[in-house]
Amino acid sequence: MSGKRILITGAAGFLGSHLCDRFVKEGNDVIGMDNLITGDLRNIEHLFKLKNFEFYNHDVSKFIHVPGHLDYILHFASPASPIDYLKIPIQTLKVGALGTHNCLGLAKEKKARILVASTSEVYGDPLVHPQTEEYWGNVNPVGPRGVYDEAKRFMESITMAYHTYHGVETRIVRIFNTYGPRMRLNDGRALPAFIGQALRGEDLTVFGDGSQTRSFCYVDDLVEGIYRLLLSDYAKPVNIGNPNEISLKDFAEEVLKLTGSKVKIIYKPLPVDDPKQRKPDISKAKQLLNWEPKIDRAAGLKKTYDYFKSLPEAEWSKQPKEFGKHK
Numbered sequence: 001m002s003g004k005r006i007l008i009t010g011a012a013g014f015l016g017s018h019l020c021d022r023f024v025k026e027g028n029d030v031i032g033m034d035n036l037i038t039g040d041l042r043n044i045e046h047l048f049k050l051k052n053f054e055f056y057n058h059d060v061s062k063f064i065h066v067p068g069h070l071d072y073i074l075h076f077a078s079p080a081s082p083i084d085y086l087k088i089p090i091q092t093l094k095v096g097a098l099g100t101h102n103c104l105g106l107a108k109e110k111k112a113r114i115l116v117a118s119t120s121e122v123y124g125d126p127l128v129h130p131q132t133e134e135y136w137g138n139v140n141p142v143g144p145r146g147v148y149d150e151a152k153r154f155m156e157s158i159t160m161a162y163h164t165y166h167g168v169e170t171r172i173v174r175i176f177n178t179y180g181p182r183m184r185l186n187d188g189r190a191l192p193a194f195i196g197q198a199l200r201g202e203d204l205t206v207f208g209d210g211s212q213t214r215s216f217c218y219v220d221d222l223v224e225g226i227y228r229l230l231l232s233d234y235a236k237p238v239n240i241g242n243p244n245e246i247s248l249k250d251f252a253e254e255v256l257k258l259t260g261s262k263v264k265i266i267y268k269p270l271p272v273d274d275p276k277q278r279k280p281d282i283s284k285a286k287q288l289l290n291w292e293p294k295i296d297r298a299a300g301l302k303k304t305y306d307y308f309k310s311l312p313e314a315e316w317s318k319q320p321k322e323f324g325k326h327k
């Protein structure tokens, strides 16, 4: 695909910045939009010199105005890690609800196709394993994670409503844990937390007994899946993630091996409503998009570690705040 005009919200974030790279590289005009609440302009500063990239500093929970036509909108603006959405719960609810509403309104006005970034968190602490798109989830609406999970569930509902009632071309991706360069070391997610601790020579903190599982997808694989979904004609949710499941304890051990660090793994109490297991069923993505992840964990972890190591020491030597300790 080339020559299209694309709005990407959350452009200065981890995933948004990789999506900007992909669509710019293919010769599209990309408008990145972000209010920088959890993002960082350094993730996209290499794009500022390009003619086919523009940046709007804007909060998408407020009315969005973009002059000119748009072919596609990718709505990725939202705090995404527990440490962020526990710190800014109201903004998280607003961007999932009002921000999505604004993006859908813009898609309707511009007759653009819109893809929204949902999450495996819509499955909550799942009672079905692996998670298929047909599973409705097990979410606590009033628990601390409810602000994120329910905002994303509302996002999916309003997106389907715009599809059904207004005929807007919509796509919904349910993203499972993704990792790679440009994650923030202090965002509370397992991988940057482990790598940051290893680099600082601190013990690695695993919450609970470490038997809870996650399935980690390298960012380039995710971007390819999103790209294919955007160009498909399928409007219902599609899981994109890597089904290769690992316990957090084993994952911490892999990070220790990779970094050569001699520190220990220590255990702390599990946060409230932490999902015990997570693994996408990707049959739909395979069948509809002919997509499956290509980058194995060893290769992806190495690229991610090399990225963090390349940052100035002042970045990773900072002590991140503890998970869940934010007001």
Ligand SMILES: NC(=O)c1ccc[n+]([C@@H]2O[C@H](COP(=O)([O-])OP(=O)(O)OC[C@H]3O[C@@H](n4cnc5c(N)ncnc54)[C@H](O)[C@@H]3O)[C@@H](O)[C@H]2O)c1
Binding pocket: 009, 010, 011, 012, 013, 014, 015, 016, 033, 034, 035, 036, 037, 038, 039, 040, 058, 059, 060, 061, 075, 076, 077, 078, 079, 080, 081, 095, 099, 117, 118, 119, 120, 174, 175, 176, 177, 178, 179
């Ligand atoms: N990274 C993952 O593993 C993962 C998994 C599932 C879903 N997702 C979804 O993907 C999207 C991006 O996640 P990420 O990991 O890149 O997070 P991120 O925090 O790195 O990026 C999110 C970006 O959105 C911006 N933003 C937040 N609220 C905004 C607002 N009101 N207006 C404008 N910009 C706003 C932030 O400043 C940031 O740049 C999110 O919607 C998230 O829910 C990510």
